Amino acid sequence: MKIRHLIASLLLLMACAAPLRAQWVGDTVSVPAFLNKEKNLIDFNGADWSPLFAEMDSLQNGSDSTARVVSIVHIGDSHIQAGYLTEAVRLPLQRRFGDAGRGLVVPLKLAKTNEPHDYSVVADGAWNFARCVGRKYSAYTPGIGGIAIVPRTNRIDLTVSTLSKTDDCEGFRRVRLFHEPTDSFPAVISEPYRVTGEARSPFLTCYSWNDPVCSIHFSGQIAPGEERLAIYGASLETGESGILYHTIGNNGAFYSSYAAIPHFAEQVAALAPRLIVISLGTNESFSTSLTRDELYKQIDAVVAPLQASCPQALILLTTPAECARRRTRWVKKRRRVYYSPNSRVTLVRETLKAYAADHHLACWDWYEVSGGKGSSTAWRKAGLMAYDRTHCTETGYRIQGEMLYRTLMNAYQDYVDNGVAQ
Known part of the structure; x- marks a missing residue:
């Protein structure tokens, strides 16, 4: 009607x-020593990223006189909604390859x-x-x-x-x-x-x-x-030619949250993404009843429609960092709050990695890069994680964005040097 x-x-x-954009000064943040920087690699699982990197290379070299845009869509939960993580990826990408907009x-x-x-x-x-x-x-x-x-x-x-x-x-x-x-x-x-x-x-x-x-x-x-x-x-x-980096983040979101949105994949397709990054799994790790098979199906309920609607897009799955559960105990008749590592993050991580391997999708294991088991305590002590031991501070999110940007650029440089990205 x-x-x-x-x-x-x-x-x-x-x-x-x-008009000029006021840029966040200092894309390069101080990366704490407890991060596994040597593990900051993308596991391509056989996916060929050469077409994407070739388009990025043409942007950087200005080899195409027409205005070309490489569109990236980053989907996630509260870690993405805040915007600090994705800004730390978007701004240096746009400075290097061109700014196609917010x-x-x-x-x-x-x-x-x-x-x-x-x-x-x-x-x-x-x-x-x-x-x-x-x-x-x-x-x-x-x-x-x-x-x-x-x-x-x-x-x-x-x-x-x-x-x-x-x-x-x-x-x-x-x-x-x-x-x-x-x-x-x-x-x-x-x-x-x-x-x-x-x-x-x-x-x-x-x-x-x-x-x-x-x-x-x-x-x-x-x-x-x-x-x-x-x-x-x-x-x-x-x-103008350059990178468009679209952010879709919702506090408390699960894979099933996006699967339930009618025509979600078709709407994402309207952005013509060449790369779709999906950073979900933290909220799933707090669900004690969710099984590995159920989670696998929920991942597929988001990824499969995106692949069908966006056949030109590569997909990068990221694993969640270690987080902690809030617990209570009684000490001398007083109720005390404490936190312990959330062991179910391991199940989520393993399921995401298995799904990526089974479907030949790239995967970035942020759990491993961020420090692995026990790392939430280190992040909290360093002032990079909030009191809930689940969300990061602004600086913490910018560190994660910096590491994602670095691994993307390392993979891109490998393509430039060797002509292959997989």
Whole structure:
């Protein structure tokens, strides 16, 4: 059903002749000695990454005069939602191979959860929401980012901005808005902005313009009785050659959380990923009833549809680091809290590695790299892990991102040197 009389305007809120992104200073972080740096390798399990690295090489060398983009999608849980880990991978990749934009941003704050620090999605009026984890407003269906926001009235006022701690910002010339229904948002748009041909693609409408902006405003009116509009997220892009690194993270997410999102794989396919990184498993390790066979099936319920919808994409599975369980005991009639290593992380790690080997998918064993058994205590003592011994501090996540970036670049360099990546 179409949304009639929807008037959409894109307002230039902030623009500059040549906007620059305020970059996190110091991609190279101090890596603690207890990490197994010699184990920081990708096990390709026979997967051929040469086509991906060849595209990256052409970006770095500028051998192709046309604007080309290598799109990476990183899917995960709270470790990914915070944004620090993926930022520590994205920024150095873009400095080396070109900056194609901020990538997917999701209105997480409007869904009553935390949002990365470098963008903002704000709205006027009252909005309902749904999340792929939990049952809040379960009548609505989450989309590509694991959430949906739905206006309670027939008025839409939504502003998407890139943020900075300096006077600079990360400019963009192109927005791909993920939403449903998909055939009518917006109906009218004024120059110099235009809806491109992708407006007819499932799940998204694409806008582009000439000069970079740092903030954009969507507004419109939904006619009474028309189908309610659900917004899932937006990809912010420069229109230039380089890396697009899209982040999809949800606190408390399992593999089964993403498997339950209708058309999740098809929506990911709209981002045209060449590499999909999946960092899940921590929450599964806290489920005492989950068996190895059940977990294997849940992994497949996410990976198999992604492979079917994104045949051009390579897939990299990552294992979770050691975490700890919160326990209590009584000492002299007083209740004491303590933590002990979560032994079920081993089951999750082994299942992920087995699935990757069985299906010839690459695997990065972060459990081993981060220190293996007993490492959560070392991370906590070093101030790199939060009090719950499960989540990291900002610096801890940046270390993990740094190590992922290093192993990707080591594999890329092997390809450059030897012409083979597998």
